Amino acid sequence: MKINLNSTLFNAPIAIALLALPFIIDALFGHGWVRIADFALLYIMLALGLNIVVGYAGLLDLGYIAFFAVGAYTYALLGSPQFGLHWPMYVVLPLGALIACGFGVLLGAPTLKLRGDYLAIVTLGFGEIIRIFLNNLNAPVNITNGPQGISAIDPLQIGGFSFGDSFEWMGMRVDDVHLHYYLFLAFTLLVIFVSRRLEDSRIGRAWVAIREDEVAASAMGINTRNIKLLAFAMGATFGGISGGLFAGFQGFVSPESFSLMESIMVLCMVVLGGMGNIGGVVLGGVLLVALPELFRHAAGPVQQMLLGKVVVDPESLRMLMFGLALILVMLWRPAGLWPSTQRRREFDADDSVLHQEQETVYDASK
Amino acid sequence: MTPPSNRLLELTGVGKHFGGVTALADVSLHIHHGDIYGLIGPNGAGKTTLFNVVTGLYQLDSGSFQFAGQSYTRCKPHLLAQAGIARTFQNIRLFANMSALENIMVGRHLRTRTGIWGALTRNAAARTEERATVQRARELLDYVGITCAHQTLAKHLSYGEQRRLEIARALATEPKLLALDEPAAGMNATETVALKALLQKIRASGITVLLIEHDVKLIMGLCDRVAVLDYGKKIAEGAPEEVRRDPAVIAAYLGGEAA
Numbered sequence: 001m002k003i004n005l006n007s008t009l010f011n012a013p014i015a016i017a018l019l020a021l022p023f024i025i026d027a028l029f030g031h032g033w034v035r036i037a038d039f040a041l042l043y044i045m046l047a048l049g050l051n052i053v054v055g056y057a058g059l060l061d062l063g064y065i066a067f068f069a070v071g072a073y074t075y076a077l078l079g080s081p082q083f084g085l086h087w088p089m090y091v092v093l094p095l096g097a098l099i100a101c102g103f104g105v106l107l108g109a110p111t112l113k114l115r116g117d118y119l120a121i122v123t124l125g126f127g128e129i130i131r132i133f134l135n136n137l138n139a140p141v142n143i144t145n146g147p148q149g150i151s152a153i154d155p156l157q158i159g160g161f162s163f164g165d166s167f168e169w170m171g172m173r174v175d176d177v178h179l180h181y182y183l184f185l186a187f188t189l190l191v192i193f194v195s196r197r198l199e200d201s202r203i204g205r206a207w208v209a210i211r212e213d214e215v216a217a218s219a220m221g222i223n224t225r226n227i228k229l230l231a232f233a234m235g236a237t238f239g240g241i242s243g244g245l246f247a248g249f250q251g252f253v254s255p256e257s258f259s260l261m262e263s264i265m266v267l268c269m270v271v272l273g274g275m276g277n278i279g280g281v282v283l284g285g286v287l288l289v290a291l292p293e294l295f296r297h298a299a300g301p302v303q304q305m306l307l308g309k310v311v312v313d314p315e316s317l318r319m320l321m322f323g324l325a326l327i328l329v330m331l332w333r334p335a336g337l338w339p340s341t342q343r344r345r346e347f348d349a350d351d352s353v354l355h356q357e358q359e360t361v362y363d364a365s366k
Numbered sequence: 367m368t369p370p371s372n373r374l375l376e377l378t379g380v381g382k383h384f385g386g387v388t389a390l391a392d393v394s395l396h397i398h399h400g401d402i403y404g405l406i407g408p409n410g411a412g413k414t415t416l417f418n419v420v421t422g423l424y425q426l427d428s429g430s431f432q433f434a435g436q437s438y439t440r441c442k443p444h445l446l447a448q449a450g451i452a453r454t455f456q457n458i459r460l461f462a463n464m465s466a467l468e469n470i471m472v473g474r475h476l477r478t479r480t481g482i483w484g485a486l487t488r489n490a491a492a493r494t495e496e497r498a499t500v501q502r503a504r505e506l507l508d509y510v511g512i513t514c515a516h517q518t519l520a521k522h523l524s525y526g527e528q529r530r531l532e533i534a535r536a537l538a539t540e541p542k543l544l545a546l547d548e549p550a551a552g553m554n555a556t557e558t559v560a561l562k563a564l565l566q567k568i569r570a571s572g573i574t575v576l577l578i579e580h581d582v583k584l585i586m587g588l589c590d591r592v593a594v595l596d597y598g599k600k601i602a603e604g605a606p607e608e609v610r611r612d613p614a615v616i617a618a619y620l621g622g623e624a625a
Contacts (some may be wrong), residue, residue: 194486201485201492202471202478202499205464209472212461219421219455221447221476221539230482 022181023172034177036293038249041184042242044285047269048191048278049238054267055276055340056204057231058211060120062263063107063127067236069258070103071096071243073134073144076253079154082145089156093244100240101233103130108232112225115214127263135255149254156183156248163248180249187245191238195278198234207231272329274336283338291325292318374399374543374574375420375451379429382415382598389415391598392429397543397591402565402575404589404606406582408618411595413578414456417547420576421453422446434542447476450542454532454549456578462521466512466531469520470503473538506534510564526557533564537573544568545576550584562588586610594618 022034050064074096078087087095107126111119138146155164155176163183166175198204206227209217218224247253265288273284299314329337376396382389390412397403405413418424420431422443430439433449452473461469478499484492507516510530514523520531529549536544546565550558558581565588569575579585585592586606594602594609596618602609609615 197486197488198482201496202475202480203482203485205468205472206475208464208468209461209475212463213459215423215443216455216459216461217472218443219423219447219453219459220473220535221444222472223442223444234482 018185022178031177034181036289038177038180038184040286040289041188042246043266043269043289044188044282045191045238045242046266047281047285048195049235050266051270051276051281052195053231053235054270056199056207056211057228059228059231060116062120062124062267064239064266065258065263066127066130067100067103067239068243069130069134070100071240072247072253074099075244075247076150076153080150081152082150086154089158089248093241096244097237097240100243101237104232104236105229108229112228124260127260131255131258147255149252151252153247153251153253155251156245184245187241192278203230268326272326272336274339277338277340280336280338280340292322295321372398375431375433377429377431380419380426380431381428382419382424382426388598393600395593395600395603397574397576400569400572400574401590402569402577402588404585404592405576405578405595406585406592407595412598413595414547417453417545417578421451421545447539451545452536452539452541453545454536454547456547456551458528458532460520460528460531463519465517465519466507466523467503467516469531469535470506470538471499473535474499474502476539502538506538510534511560526553529553541573543574543576547578548580550579550581558584
């Protein structure tokens with residue numbers, strides 16, 4: 001039996017820790033780090049969405065950030081002076097998720113027959129297409145404002161309450177970064193809840209079955225087309241929600257936020273943390289957001305202290321260390337830092353018992 | 367000519383080729399309700415190709431087949447599974463990293479309904495269905511005689527148990543026709559005897575069985591009717607005893623103009 005979500009996530013100590021976290025971070029590290037925590041939550045949502053596609057259904061998607069972009073631009077276009085539209089958040093966010101979901105199906109449909117490397121290449125192309133579209137849709141009719149991006153986006157607000165405000169509460173200063181933290185935390189918990197429920201259901205089993213052996217899955221009566229599209233759609237929906245929140249939080253979106261590098265970052269969170277395991281993916285998200293920031297802040301002073309001057313630019317050193325960390329993790333923990341029990345066993349050595357080629361139904365029918 | 371109602375599966379002039387190679391040429395045969403029907407032939411005779419055509423993995427190039435009164439020429443595997451054809455594979459294709467129980471639960475996919483909404487809310491219907499799925503999966507594990515822990519991963523089961531698990535997974539789809547591709551391959555004598563008993567039990571429960579097998583003794587002792595394929599053609603069909611004495615069959619198996 002799986003551990004009940006209610007007993008794990010909502011038990012009191014963890015709940016209190018999560019609620020107090022932004023203030024603890026604020027007190028210990030300063031304001032900027034609460035903002036980083038907000039971003040970590042956005043990325044965790046993204047990574048959990050990608051986890052459905054890559055971790056459960058085994059479909060390698062390298063253009064996932066496109067759905068984040070779709071969500072963000074939906075929010076930006078409908079809640080900014082760009083078109084003079086200022087639709088409320090509770091309309092725009094679900095709409096963004098829905099449109100992203102539509103794009104997920106749109107991407108999924110032509111790639112159904114592809115697998116592995118080939119799927120990765122096509123999805124990578126799709127991600128770039130979306131970004132290039134956003135970059136160039138400023139002429140002949142200006143829709144996205146091109147590379148300048150869209151600014152002055154409405155803050156996230158419900159009724160009269162804006163998450164962009166700050167106020168005093170019981171002698172504590174509550175800022176926009178704190179408020180956004182709680183909003184994002186709520187959405188992240190929702191995404192975790194949905195992931196868990198799906199994982200342990202008829203649908204989740206069908207996803208894993210397709211990952212394990214697509215031919216056998218179809219022979220068992222699973223409509224592989226629909227179930228794969230469902231995985232794409234669910235993953236994209238999470239991406240769209242995260243994107244909308246990002247736009248409202250940031251107040252500004254431009255195409256450069258949605259580069260291939262971002263897709264790869266999110267994929268790294270999933271792979272590094274532990275594919276198919278929600279806890280691992282959350283861990284991956286936290287680490288890959290927090291560590292580079294930590295490094296950025298520390299690299300300069302540490303060099304100063306040890307060598308007397310800054311020898312290597314902290315920014316390039318950051319990527320170097322990131323690459324090194326990836327290689328080390330893949331060498332020593334190929335299934336991720338905190339793998340699902342299933343995946344860990346997959347990487348065990350005793351695979352010889354049951355070896356099957358991973359051909360698709362479509363290969364078989366040729 | 368309308369097929370008599372006791373015909374569950376009827377192939378009419380089925381042909382399949384891969385490039386220049388003719389895997390099946392004008393094969394016609396029919397399987398009666400409740401039979402165990404054997405399909406034998408030398409290696410490369412087209413037995414597995416025939417299986418793949420009937421289960422939708424291959425699209426046939428000519429002819430058609432009728433199953434349970436419905437005619438098919440092109441059909442997707444999952445729709446044929448829905449119609450009531452379940453199969454196992456010659457090279458076992460279990461979901462290796464899922465537990466034995468989960469493998470069978472995937473087999474129940476077809477006969478259960480819970481969608482996204484049910485999975486998210488875990489409403490009464492979804493919970494009832496999930497309980498029934500687990501319950502049925504346990505029964506099927508017992509039914510095929512897998513005694514190990516239900517949470518054991520499929521790939522950690524013994525070879526014989528993997529074969530049985532594949533049968534259990536196929537049975538979970540509630541088939542009318544169970545198509546088994548060399549279920550006894552690689553089994554020792556004891557396991558084969560147990561398999562024979564299992565197949566008889568399955569037939570007794572009203573499921574028609576289509577069996578590809580190399581073990582002639584198993585076929586002869588088990589099957590009601592047998593067809594022999596050679597080079598993609600059906601060279602004989604009938605009761606096991608008749609088929610065994612058929613000169614064409616003897617020639618195919620022993621080569622050339624054997625007695």
